[in-house]
Each structure stands twice: as C-alpha cells, then as structure tokens.
Amino acid sequence: MRTQDDTIMSYDQGENEFKNWIVAESSFKRKYQGKCEVVMSLGNGYLGMRSCTEESYLGQVRNTFVSGTFNKANANEVTELPNAADITGIDIFINGELFSLEKGTFSDYNRALNLKTGELSRTFIWTFDSKSYRFEFKRFVSFADLHLIGAHIKITPLDNDSNIEIKSGINGQVTNSGAQHFEEGEKRIFDKAYLQMLQNTNESNITFIHNTYHEFNSKDVEVKSRFEMDRRKVLMLYHCEVPANATLEFSKISNLYTTRDKAYEHLSLQELRDLSIEHLKKQSEKGYQLLLQESILNWEEYWENMDIKIDSDNAYDQLAIRFAMYHLLAMAPKHDSRYGIGAKGLSGEGYKGHSFWDTEIFLLPFFTYTHPEIARHLLEYRYHTIEGARKKAKENGYRGAMYPWESAWADDGEVTPVWGAADIVTGKATKIWSGFIEQHITSDVAFAVWQYYQVTNDEDFMIQYGYEILLDTGIFWSTRLEWDEKKQEYHINNVVGPDEYKEHVNNDAFTNHTARWCMENALKYHDIVKEKHPGLYEVLSTRLNLEFEMAELKERYDKVYLPQPNEDLVIPQDDTYLSLKEIDLSKYKNQEHVGSIFKDFNLDQVNQIQVSKQASVVMLMYLLEYKFNDAIKKANYQYYEPRTLHDSSLSLSTHAILAADIDNLPLAYDLFESASRIDLGPNMKTSDHGIHAASLGGIWQIIVCGFGGIRMLDGTLRLNPKLPANIKSIEYPIHWHGNPLKITVTTDAIDIINKGDKPVAIEIYGEKHQIENQLTFKTVNSVL
Amino acid sequence: MRTQDDTIMSYDQGENEFKNWIVAESSFKRKYQGKCEVVMSLGNGYLGMRSCTEESYLGQVRNTFVSGTFNKANANEVTELPNAADITGIDIFINGELFSLEKGTFSDYNRALNLKTGELSRTFIWTFDSKSYRFEFKRFVSFADLHLIGAHIKITPLDNDSNIEIKSGINGQVTNSGAQHFEEGEKRIFDKAYLQMLQNTNESNITFIHNTYHEFNSKDVEVKSRFEMDRRKVLMLYHCEVPANATLEFSKISNLYTTRDKAYEHLSLQELRDLSIEHLKKQSEKGYQLLLQESILNWEEYWENMDIKIDSDNAYDQLAIRFAMYHLLAMAPKHDSRYGIGAKGLSGEGYKGHSFWDTEIFLLPFFTYTHPEIARHLLEYRYHTIEGARKKAKENGYRGAMYPWESAWADDGEVTPVWGAADIVTGKATKIWSGFIEQHITSDVAFAVWQYYQVTNDEDFMIQYGYEILLDTGIFWSTRLEWDEKKQEYHINNVVGPDEYKEHVNNDAFTNHTARWCMENALKYHDIVKEKHPGLYEVLSTRLNLEFEMAELKERYDKVYLPQPNEDLVIPQDDTYLSLKEIDLSKYKNQEHVGSIFKDFNLDQVNQIQVSKQASVVMLMYLLEYKFNDAIKKANYQYYEPRTLHDSSLSLSTHAILAADIDNLPLAYDLFESASRIDLGPNMKTSDHGIHAASLGGIWQIIVCGFGGIRMLDGTLRLNPKLPANIKSIEYPIHWHGNPLKITVTTDAIDIINKGDKPVAIEIYGEKHQIENQLTFKTVNSVL
DSSP states (O other): OOOTTSOOEESOOOOGGGTTOEEEESSOOGGGHHHHHHHTOEEOSSEEEOOOOSSOOTTOOOOEEETTOOBOSSTTSOOBOOOOOBOSOEEEEETTEEOOTTSSEEEEEEEEEETTTTEEEEEEEEEETTEEEEEEEEEEEOSSSTTEEEEEEEEEEESSOEEEEEEEEEEOOOOBTTBOOEEEEEEEEETTTEEEEEEEETTTOOEEEEEEEEEEOOTTOOEEEEEEEETTEEEEEEEEEEOTTOOEEEEEEEEEEETTOGGGTTSOHHHHHHHHHHHHHHHHHHOHHHHHHHHHHHHHHHHHHHOOEEEESSHHHHHHHHHHHHHHHHHSOSSOSSOOOOTTTTSOSGGGGOBOHIIIIIIHHHHHHHOHHHHHHHHHHHHHTHHHHHHHHHHTTOOSOOOOSSBOSGGGOOOOOSEEEEOTTTOSEEEOOHHHHOOTHHHHHHHHHHHHHHHHOOHHHIIIIIHHHHHHHHHHHHHHOEEETTTTEEEOOSBOOSOTTSOSBSSOHHHHHHHHHHHHHHHHHHHHHHHHOHHHHHHHHHHHTHHHHHHHHHHHHTTBOOOOOOTTSOOOSSSSGGGSBOOOOHHHHTOSSTTGGGGTOOHHHHTTBSOBSSOHHHHHHHHTGGGSOHHHHHHHHHHHGGGBOOOSTTHHHHHHHHHHHTTOHHHHHHHHHHHHHHHHSSOTTTTTTOOOHHHHHHHHHIIIIIISOEEEETTEEEEOOOOOTTEEEEEEEEEETTEEEEEEEESSEEEEEEOSSSOEEEEETTEEEEESSEEEEEOOGGGO | OOOTTSOOEESOOOOGGGTTOEEEESSOOGGGHHHHHHHTOEEOSSEEEOOOOSSOOTTOOOOEEETTOOBOSSTTSOOBOOOOOBOSOEEEEETTEEOOTTSSEEEEEEEEEETTTTEEEEEEEEEETTEEEEEEEEEEEOSSSTTEEEEEEEEEEESSOEEEEEEEEEEOOOOBTTBOOEEEEEEEEETTTEEEEEEEETTTOOEEEEEEEEEEOOTTOOEEEEEEEETTEEEEEEEEEEOTTOOEEEEEEEEEEETTOGGGTTSOHHHHHHHHHHHHHHHHHHOHHHHHHHHHHHHHHHHHHHOOEEEESSTHHHHHHHHHHHHHHHHSOSSOSSOOOOTTTTSOSGGGGOBOHIIIIIIHHHHHHHOHHHHHHHHHHHHHTHHHHHHHHHHTTOOSOOOOSSBOSGGGOOOOOSEEEEOTTTOSEEEOOHHHHOOTHHHHHHHHHHHHHHHHOOHHHIIIIIHHHHHHHHHHHHHHOEEETTTTEEEOOSBOOSOTTSOSBSSOHHHHHHHHHHHHHHHHHHHHHHHHOHHHHHHHHHHHTHHHHHHHHHHHHTTBOOOOOOTTSOOOSSSSGGGSBOOOOHHHHTOSSTTGGGGTOOHHHHTTBSOBSSOHHHHHHHHTGGGSOHHHHHHHHHHHGGGBOOOSTTHHHHHHHHHHHTTOHHHHHHHHHHHHHHHHSSOTTTTTTOOOHHHHHHHHHIIIIIISOEEEETTEEEEOOOOOTTEEEEEEEEEETTEEEEEEEESSEEEEEEOSSSOEEEEETTEEEEESSEEEEEOOGGGO
C-alpha cells in the first residue's frame, strides 16, 4: 500500500498505445498540490483550468481562465486574466463526514494526465472509520467544443452501505490572490437542474456565463436533489443511500461563454444566455464518454501534425517533448487573433496572463513550423497592439512601434507592473524597470514576423500585417538611437538586455545587434514593398511617413555601434560587463532554487558582478547565427555560460542549442534534461504559479532546431542534426513554405519525406539539395 | 487523552475569581470551527475579530471589521462592512512540517475566552512524527486602546531539539465571501521589523492602515529573520533552532487605524501613517502583559456598571448573562455616534454589518439601563440617518421620516438587499420585501427614543435629537395611512409585520398600534416642545412644516383602525390571519434547525397558514404593555405562542418575558434557556455567520425585565419580579433618571440600593414607593 510519504511524480505509466503519453503521480501530498494542478492542467486555448482535486485542501489554487478576458480590478493594479468561477470543486460527504485524503488512509492512488487524449483521471481507495470506498474521477476540457468541460465521478462503498451527499455547482467566490475582478451577476436554476451564474468584470465589462448540469447514472441508487444559492454561488445538493459494492456514478457537464467571444459578438446577452443553456442541454445529452471521444478526435488531428518520436536511452525524453507540445496546444488561441499567450499559459496567476518576448522567441518557432495558422494568429495579435506600441514610442519621445514589454488586451499598451518585491535593504518595494527600458521586445517581434514569413512564405500575412510591423519597428530603433559625439556613432543607452541581472546598461550587445538588424530589414522590405506592392506602399508611406523616416534610418544605419569581438573573440555584453568584478559562482550554479544569489546580494550589488541570469550574447548568437562564425560562437559560449546562472526558464534551451552548435553534446543534453525538468521534474515547488510556457517552446526548439538540426538561416532551410549519445533517432514533422516535411534523423542517416506539392530546397551539412518526394542522406557517424 | 471525537463546548472552567466567566472548548473539530470563531470573538466596539486559530484550516472565516467603514464593493451589491486584512493567521513550521491539528494527535486541548478579561487563550500538546510540543496562544483586542491587538505565543519542543519557522504578518488576500472591498495599497517595512500595509475601500475611499510588530523573548534561542512581500501581503519569516524543553516565545502587537476614525479626521494620510507606526513602537515597548492589564482595567469599569449575579440551580445561567453582556459591550461603538450595531455585531459577515430594529427593540434596553451614554450614541446614529429616512418617505410618496429597514452609513438610506435565496419552485432568486414594506422599524426607532428619554431623563438629547425624531416619525405614519371609504377609517395595507412569515398583509396589529402610538406621541411632544422649548419649536416648525402636518395628523389620529380583541379576546394579527388554514405544526416546533417548514412549503404557501416566525401581537403586548390588560395578554399569548415557530432569534426573549408576565414561569425559563443556547448552546452550526446580537440583548431583557421585573411603563419605573423555580436570586444594576440602582431579587425579598443623588419613585407589585438610599421589600413566597 502506498502512503502519503512515497515519492509522488511518476513519469510514465502508459501501456501499448499510451506508452510515453502519461504524466502521473502515485500519491498525494497537500503541500505539493500546486505541482499537479499545473503540470496536469487542462485547456483548449479558449479556456484553461488548473487541475485541482475535486475535494478542497488548504493552499489549493482553483483557477479558470478564458483567453483575452483581461480586467483591471482597480486603479492600483495592472490588468490581468481574471479567475473565473470554479466548477471543479465538489464536496462529498460520506456518512456525514466531508471526504478528504487528509483523513483516514488511502491506497492504490493514481492521478494521471493522458497527453494524447487530454483526459485527467484519478483513482484510489479511501479508508475512513474502518470502511473503504473506491473513488474514480475523470475530467477534460474539450478540444472539439471550446466552451465545454466534462467531469465524471464514481464512488463505490466497499462492503458497507453508505449515505452519500454531493454538493456541487458553480462557485464564484474565488479571486486572483485576493483581487476580485467580478461583480456578482444573476443566478438561475432552470428545470431544477441546469445551474446558471453570471459574473461581470468590473472594468472591462465582460460578462461570463457559467452553466452546469449533473446527471446521475446509477442503477439501484435513488438520488434526491435540492438546490441552494449563496453569495456568488449556485449549488445542487444530492443525497442518496448507496448499498455495499454498488457504485454511485454521475457526470457534471459544464460550459462557459463570455461576451468577449468573437463568435457571438452579434448576440445580446440574453441571446447568449439562451444559447449557452441550449448548448448545455444538447451537449449533456450525449453523455461524458461521447463528448470525450469528440475531443480526442480533435486532439488526434493536432498530434498528427506535430508528434515527435524520440528513440532515447531515457524514455523520459519522449514524454518530455509530448508534455511540451500538449501544453503549447492547450494554451494557444487557435480560434482568435485578438490576444497572445501568457507567460504561464492558462495554468496560473503568475505574470497575469501577459505576453512577453517569450511568445515570439520561445513559443513561436513551434507554431511557425508545425501550426502556421496559430503562429499567424499570434503575430496578428502583435499587429493589433501596434497602436499601443506607437503610443508608447510617442510617450517616450520616439517614433515608430515601441512594443510594450508586457502586453495584454490590444488597447492596453504597456502593462508591466511598476513595483515588485521588497528590497532587502530599504524595506521598500523595488521598481521593475522592464516596462521602461527592456526594449529588445521590439526586435523580438520583428524577428518573429520575419522568421514566420521565411518559413511559411505567407505573403498575404505580410501584406496585411507583416510589412508594416517590419517597417515600423525599424523606424522605432532609428529614432531610439543616441548620437555619441565623441565616438561619432549611435549608441543605445540605459537598457535591460535579455540578461536581467544587468539593469541600466549601455550598448547591450543583443539590443544593439538586433536593433540594427531591424533597421536593415526595414530598408530591405521598404524596397521590396515599394516594388512588389505599390498599392500597399502608398498606404504605408502616408501612415508611417516613410519618405522622411527611411531617409533618416538609412543615414543612421551605418553608424550604429555594434559591440565587436575582442582579442579573445568575446563580444562584450555591454559597455561595462567585461570589467566588472568576478566572484566564485559555483554555489549559485549548483543551486536547488533559482535566484539563490539574492540571498547574499541585492540587485544593485548583482549589477556589479560578472554574473548573468541568461547570457544576452548567447541569445544573440542563436537568433542571428548567420552573422557570426563558429569560432566567435564558441568563444562567447565558453566565456558566458560559466557566468550564467540560468535563473530564467528561458535560458536553458538557448544554451542547450548553442552547446549542440559548438559540438558540446554532453552539455547540450544536460541542459535539455534540465530544461525539461523545469515543470516536469522532481522539484515539486517550481510550477506553483503556472507552467513555464517559454521553456516548453524551448524544449521543442532543442529537439527540432538543436538535436534535430533544423534552422531557417536568412531565408534558407538548413538541416544540421546533432544527436547526443543517448538519443538514437528523432522523427519530427515541420512545414516549409506550405509543404509538410517529415524528417527522420538517426545516427547514420537523415530521411526526409516531402508530403507537399512543391520541391523544397534544403542545405544539409553545407550541401544544397532539393527534396521532391523523399530524400535519404547517409551521414558519417562521427559527424553526429 | 482527549481526541477530536470528544464533545467540544464546555461551559465553565473558571476557578475562584473566574468562576462562571469562562467559555471554553475542550477539543478541536474543523467542521465546528465557525462556532468558536464567533462565540469567542473579540472586540471593543471600534474593531471586532473572529477568533480564528492561528494555524489555517479549510472553512475558516478570518474576519476583522472596523465599525462604520461601510463600502459597496460594486454596483450589484449592497454596502457592507469590509473584511480588513488579517493579522491572526500565523504559519508555524516544525522541522519543515506545517503545524496543523489535523496532522498527528493532540491532547490536553483547551481553548477559552475569559469574559471578564477579554483574553482568548489556547493550550495543547501536539504530537507528530513521535515528537511532542507544547503550544500556548493568547490574544486580546484592547479595551483600553481601541486600535490595538495583542497576541502572545509559546512553543516548547518536549524532549527533542526542533527547527522552528514562523511566517507571520499582514494578509490582505481575505474577502467578504469572495467580494473584495479593498484596492491594494502601499506596503512598507520599517527598521526591518515594523510591517505596514495600506488598503483602500474601492467606493467609500477609506484607507485602512495596518501595522504589526513581532518581538521574540526567548533566552537560549537565536532567531533569524527576513521579510517577504506578496500580493496584498507583507510578512516576516523567523527561523530558529529550539533545544529540547526550551520555549520559543514571542508576541505580535498590531494596530489598525482608518481614515474614517473621527479622532484623526484632522490628519493627512501620511500623518496618520506616521502616528500609527509611532503608536505601535510606543505600545509594543510595554509588552503583551502590560498591554493586557491596561485592557483588563478598562473592562473592569464596565463590569462594575453591569455585572449581574444569578444564583441558579443551573450555573450556566450565570455564564449566559455574562456572555451576553460581554458581546454587547464588544460590539457597541462607545467612541462614536456615526454608526449603529450590526445584527451580527462585529463577529461575522451575516447581515453585512447593517442595523435593523434589533438595535432599538432588543439591544437598546441593555444600554439604556446600564450604559446610557452608549444608548445615546446609538440613538444619535438614528438621528444622523434621518435625512435618508426622509428621502425614503419621499420616494415612496410619503412625508416625515420613514426609517430604512436596514441601515449602514448615514448617507446610504435603505440598504436592504433586494434579492435573496432561490425559490424552490421557480429556481429564481426570491425578492426580499423587507426593504420595501417592513415599515414598523420607524415605530421601533421612535419607541427606543421615548424609552431612552423616560429612563434617563436626558433632556439635552431630546432637544438636540429626540423630539425631532418623535415628531417626524409621527408625521410619517400620518401620511402613510390609507383611507377606507367603506369603513370610514384609516388602514395600513401591504406591510410585513414582525412576523415575517406573513408578507403583504393589511392592518398588521403591531404596525397599526405602534403607528398610532407614534402619532399620539407626536401630538403630545408637539405640545410639550411648543411650551417648554420655544426656540427649538421655531426651528422644527419650519423644518417639519409642523402647523400643517400636526393639524392633519390630529385630524387623522382618531380614525386609525386598531385591530381589537374578538370574543375570545384575541387580537387578529392582521386582516386575514385568523381565517387562514391551520396545520399540525409540532414537526416544525420541535425542530433542530430553524426554518424547517421551508423544506415542505415555499413562502407563498407559508403565507396561507396560521403559522408565525415570531408573533406580532405578542411583541405588541410587550412594547405597549400598559395598553393591554392581563386577560387580553394571556388570551393572545395562548393563541399565538402555539402557532409560533420561533424561527427568528428575536422571538424567544419576547415570548419568555410575556410567559413570565402571564405567570407561566416554567415556560418562561424554558424559553430563556433556549434563547441563551442560540449561540452558546451545543448546536455547533448556529453561529457561523456571526453572533445573534438581538438575542443577546433579549437574554439581558429576560433576566432584568422578565425575571428581574423591571419595566418602564409610560414613564413610570415598575418592579414586578418573577423568579422561576430554579433561580434563587438575581442581583442587577440599572440607571434610572441618572441614579444608579442596585436591585437584588430573592424568593422572599426585594432589596434596592439607590447610589444616586435623588430619590427614585417606583411601583412595586402595584404599590408606589420612593427609594431614598435603600429599600427592602418583603414579598410573599407565593407571589414569586
């Protein structure tokens, strides 16, 4: 019998068709419940839910978010995704005792998320007061019907007759850590069975319509019901006598609509309420199992487009990449382009649902290569926010599009909070500078647009949105430059680069290089648009004042200072980094928790040490790799990696890929393992605030772009696989210019199948090839 | 060893000086925690706190309220007392394990509130993982310093060295059942030790300033500290190694100020913040014990003015009356007349801190007779709300002062919520009619003013406030009347009387009789003011348009229909009650939970049955008893009591007193016992939403006005004791016209000591007496 003291995460339990598809825990510990709430969270891009247990425990975080429903609870707070009413909580009283795993004992405990089907399940036997009960809970958020959530519960008293009461419904008493975004709305019960509760965001004025319905399916058990309304709650109470070994079985089918839903914009609130109830009645008639099957079918289509097969000595690698893709799909807004992906997806309150550069640099490659229609949505979102970016530029004395560091609803502009945690020295809250001076986000957006365009060839996107972003971000950087009279060059002073352990630096290498790259691209696409799309050019010319801006940009372009390699080929991260003092970092490199350096130093002090959260220069070498040769890459990697604490979940994946690039495959594999353990690993406290979305995108990039070797280099598809020793083969799909390719990399061969209509040009280990239908390329072992 | 399965309430454990002063529980059960949170709640009239355990449990309701700080969280809700940040919660980790009584085992558990000192204490031994620890927690809300809360904690590892961590501070993530009233304000830590957090109500714009400070007093234990800020939280973390049998001991001294505080109105927010921190520094220097002593001294003064000694066969009776007085004092705003007392005092979210007729009819007699200065504050509050009452009259097409059924901040007017629980038939929320048609509140206010005046002779109050209330309430009723052409008399139709199981009735006996009594009083005091206070008369004459209004009132007064006794001497409760169908009520009379009749009938159906929540006519016989003879009282009591379910906590006390009046002393005593068990009794779920303030006032009235026999009858002090068989004597103090009297009633004598300056006229068993200094009156046993 397992007890609460066993290790609880177990990485795969699947047999046959579900082998390497299952994330599970084999016991329950209250203090670790945040872990499974997050790593087993459910979602479909429209809505996301933490996978809390049905019964309640202290410290539980019941979260339900609907993408894009941002609200500012009050003037002192920044806008965030509001935590909608909960339908996962169910109180179960057995013989008058509220069921909880903290009472009595339990055995045969298993909670599992099936990544292939999107179904969460939990089974165990609970013994209390010398009587035992078998429990089975199942739940899913439908991938076929964005509004639907299904749950199914079975309770079997073993060898004893039991009185069972169920209290279940819709609970709107939840908050975002104390901030309440909702005004209480109307509560109704239709036909004594269909519960409806409305709640309305207090600033953005979005009405959420929650409906739920319970159906009992047990033979031999007569169930009596009544209902109850409380403050922000509407509940059903069920009561029955369950004979020994009979099973009380019921399903709870719920849905959730909001007045922000694009598909229902034309409806009045009353019409949407009616529609939602009709929807629930119709759907719930199908029953849990059929609704689940519909969802699974939908998941299957996505898996066909993205599943990766890894033959590794470590089976966990296969699970890790599926885990990453499951969550990337669960958080991605497939249905709407009016919002992005939050840094924690839809799985936690961390970062408030805001979009960062995480989307463009870490998540987008996955979508661009596997689900270009979703990538396009995410980039369209950045286009929708361009007015906010222009406003931000203007407020700061610049022109063009200066993207907000944190972004929420399109109209919001910059939404980065201004104040953070307490300074250990002064006792005052510290100022968060990112919203003011972490400016490389503008380059990141431009980069992602360009990358998407190169990979997909989506000219329609470029005409509608892409060219304008490329031009206007270039214009921003041109106006952002600061003339240094002495050196007769343009500088970019007082910024935060990707390495957030260096605030207020001048000429951050990443920022300067990517800024000039933006200007370069603007010049290039200016000429292309002018030539290829004269109608569009006319529009943009007026809108962006192109004649003036491009002349100025062109004049400045050549005079932008780009930090250059020194005699050791090391590019200085910024004007002062290489001259800062060095300390022994081994204590902080081999840490159990990130950020341990702040136990010894405050941020002002960290600013004065050669230590990086993640290395700006290494990130630069990855993004603009075609601009740097192998010797420079290697020198910089070897300089900066030892100084990097990887205290950002964004750091590991980039460093893993670059390690592969410089042929340090053992390190690359180690960093991959570390990256894949950020959420899925045995540290039970890392995921409490939500999943690390960027890290998941990074895991995909390590496998496909790192080990798998796929890159888009200045418009060219390049394949240069580097398999670490314990990985025998990787099979992965990508799209290139609309052609689906299936690439299989083994230790001695590369096999590419082109399922598309057109031949695809590719460079493999420096050789140019055309893939018509299939190409097999024999490699020498030593290369890999 | 006691375990969680023992019975947990224990009524008195005091020895010597604390005999019959202690309310205790001897074990802990999570599901019953609401009980002790409330019955052991702390307060000083300025602030009130539920007595939650330091450690957290599911279902715990951490409430801290400051009188008068009403806020409307959003447009859909009514104004209520906001739940301020919590300082009672403390997380204690022992060897890494979060302490909770739900883990391991505990013994020697005792939690006790000392009613005399106002100190809450809790002690037990906790055993976990084969190691034991002794815990001692103490807490008080200062009666000497309205802003101060003290806590003291001792933890002793028994025979084992332990690593102990304490996480404690200010937590603003609490809500009112999901409604968040506060915007997050600034958080600061001064001198690395004094925590400050501001929060601001989002509508009424009141800033709450919370400060807290921890001091560790343990020898031999080195304590390391650091601090932490989180969303709406500021915390200290302490960490230490405690050797076996050493005691970790610390105090947490906190204070709370708001920008609504009258005493600090002249200060800017910054000045108030500075003052509050200075106050905390100064007070915390005194240490827990001295601060507690200062509070106890203050309590002692109050106890001297009010303590009642009961010699009963049942010692619980003595405790019950002290319990009532403790809570009445803890909830009473001694310091301010800008607000009233909520129906749950300051001990729960129930009824949202709103004042009902509970104050005037049930609570005020206690204050009027024992602490007239507090009674005056409460009546001044009604004067402050008179503009709202006039507005309500106007909106309803009347004139004069139509008091709101529920009242909050003076400007708010009517604050009764409009929608209540779900109708069991339609599934829609039911409409709450009280705010519209439960109109007797206006008579209740006038009655309390008059009663206060008669008992205290406070002419200053009458000139400033009282006369105007008496006149304007009379005017309201005069304009409220409806002329019945057929009967040629004035009716009052479509009301709810004190019996809320009859909605939309015509000519409710209580409403009609007290309305005409108001008109009678208005006429009488109109003439008195005109003669005695010509200056005031001039002012009021203009303000209230007295010439016109009093002429109309006088003309109408004689034509008000007053329901009269029928051939059986029964006064019909309203036009239809006596003709409604009768059913067997025994099932609902002997119920465990109130309101059980609604399991079988909805309110529409209950409206059609001769069944009462509380009897309107019995209430009338108590208030205006000098208008009805004994035969009528008896007939009505005997008719209505069997039809009354006492489903209101207001019902029992009135019926107990009337039972004594008609010499049914066994029933009177039974009803007293029932009343005193509403909060203090063994039903562990009755107090979850807060203490039953009106019932506590009723308990005092049963003892003093019922068994003790004191009444003010149309201006005369009357004494007519009726001791039930098991009560041997009652000794109680009252004030009459400013003279403190001490009255001792035994089975064969009445002894009255007049400590005042003037002789007091009194009628004892119908005989008129003057009390100079002392009067002893021998009674015949049979009379009692």
